Amino acid sequence: MNVKELMSLGGNLIVSVNLDELRIWHDELMASNEVSRPPTGKPQSQEELLTRKEVLKRLGIDASTLWRWDKAGYLVPIKFGGQKRYKASDIRALTEGKKNGK
Numbered sequence: 001m002n003v004k005e006l007m008s009l010g011g012n013l014i015v016s017v018n019l020d021e022l023r024i025w026h027d028e029l030m031a032s033n034e035v036s037r038p039p040t041g042k043p044q045s046q047e048e049l050l051t052r053k054e055v056l057k058r059l060g061i062d063a064s065t066l067w068r069w070d071k072a073g074y075l076v077p078i079k080f081g082g083q084k085r086y087k088a089s090d091i092r093a094l095t096e097g098k099k100n101g102k
Contacts, residue, residue, distance in 0.1 A: 051086075
């Protein structure tokens with residue numbers, strides 16, 4: 001009898017397995033779910049987001065400057081869980097002199 005058949009019986013069952021059987025079942029389960037598992041690590045398309053404090057430190061600017069840039073649309077933040085985050089690529093563009101003002 002396999003696990004699916006046991007589960008279909010319902011009720012309270014106590015099943016005893018040895019370590020080797022459990023390891024085999026685990027390997028089979030992981031192999032069957034390999035396709036549906038999300039990839040580990042950060043997706044390549046996901047942008048690194050920086051906090052306001054990190055941006056202030058990297059750019060060496062005052063908080064009021066960052067606020068003005070936000071209002072002017074020069075450095076637009078992303079709303080993230082009620083907080084603001086800034087794209088690391090936008091900050092790199094500013095430090096490399098590649099960002100143009102509007």
